[in-house]
Amino acid sequence: MVNPEIVDYVESTVIPLYKTxxxxxxxxxxxxxxxxxxxxxxxxxxxxxxxxVVAAYHDAxxxxxxxxxxxxxxxxxxxxxxLRKWFTEExxxxxxxxxxxxxxxxxxxxxxxxxxxxxxxxxxxxxxxPLKRTVQFGLKHYPELGREEQYERFCQHxxxxxxxxxxxxxxxxxxxKEKQLKELREVIADPTSRREAFNFFYEKEI
Numbered sequence: 001m002v003n004p005e006i007v008d009y010v011e012s013t014v015i016p017l018y019k020t021x022x023x024x025x026x027x028x029x030x031x032x033x034x035x036x037x038x039x040x041x042x043x044x045x046x047x048x049x050x051x052x053v054v055a056a057y058h059d060a061x062x063x064x065x066x067x068x069x070x071x072x073x074x075x076x077x078x079x080x081x082x083l084r085k086w087f088t089e090e091x092x093x094x095x096x097x098x099x100x101x102x103x104x105x106x107x108x109x110x111x112x113x114x115x116x117x118x119x120x121x122x123x124x125x126x127x128x129x130p131l132k133r134t135v136q137f138g139l140k141h142y143p144e145l146g147r148e149e150q151y152e153r154f155c156q157h158x159x160x161x162x163x164x165x166x167x168x169x170x171x172x173x174x175x176x177k178e179k180q181l182k183e184l185r186e187v188i189a190d191p192t193s194r195r196e197a198f199n200f201f202y203e204k205e206i
Contacts, residue, residue, distance in 0.1 A: 002038070002052045006086055010056045013082075017060050022140040023205075024133040025059050029124070033058060036121035043175055046113050050091060053083065054098045054118045070106075074099040104161060104168045116171035123168060125180035128187060128197055130162055135201040147202065154198050163188045 018027040034055040041051035054077075061072025077083070078096045087095070094112050101108070101115035102122050110116045124130070134157050138150050145153065161168050164185055170177050187193045 002048050003086060006049055006052065009082060010053065014056045014060060021059070021062050023136040024140070025062050029133070030056065030059060032124050032129075033118065033121045036124065037117050040117045040121055040172060040175060044113050044117060044172065046117060047091075049086065050095055050114055051117050053077070053087075054095050054102075054114050055121060057095075058099050058102050058118050058122060070100050070103045109169075110171060120170055120172050120175065120177055123170065123177060123181075125177060125184050128184065128201075130184060131158070131187070131197045132201045132205075134158060135198065135205055139202075139205055150202065151195070151198050155194065158188050158194070 015027060015030065018025070018030045021027075034052060037051045037055035038048055040046075041048050057073050057077040059069060059073060060076050061069045061074075064072040074096045077099055078092055083092060094114055097111050098114035098118050101110035101112075102118045104119070104123065110119050124133075131154075134154050135150070138145065138153050138157075142150070142153065158166075160166055162181070162184060168181075170181060187197060
């Protein structure tokens with residue numbers, strides 16, 4: 001159970017930031033990461049308050065640039081003086097490191113359980129969500145690309161990140177995410193299923 005005071009604060013000051021982000025990193029996404037983080041925190045017997053705030057802040061720095069957003073987001077969390085009403089400096093340092101460690105492309109494993117929680121929670125693998133987010137990101141950031149060029153970019157990104165041998169890793173064994181990733185990889189590996197998924201999400205987003 002998350003402290004209601006923390007929830008009220010995050011809902012009024014942090015979540016609104018996401019309303020201006022692209023659809024792949026917007027409010028729907030952060031709420032999904034919060035939900036999954038709390039489930040994983042319960043699974044791992046971790047502090048729900050810490051996991052909640054880490055999840056809420058994990059993409060807050062996105063406007064400063066996607067490549068360094070994890071570092072910017074971590075700085076924003078640590079600089080928030082209001083969080084010191086509920087957390088010690090030691091806890092805030094752990095939370096900062098967790099935000100820094102959440103990126104799928106990171107070459108190093110998360111340093112703490114909170115980093116593992118938010119990293120896995122950020123991998124929303126249900127209902128082909130990664131495919132939808134890949135389409136959304138492509139349309140937002142590469143609007144000059146035509147449909148077939150968007151599809152080529154879509155396939156390349158999925159192969160690099162989510163397919164067998166891709167850089168995405170899961171860190172919490174037994175949570176159910178492995179099964180979701182396996183099912184996603186089956187869609188990615190099948191040309192017909194992959195094309196049908198792209199067409200479905202592309203038509204919804206344009």
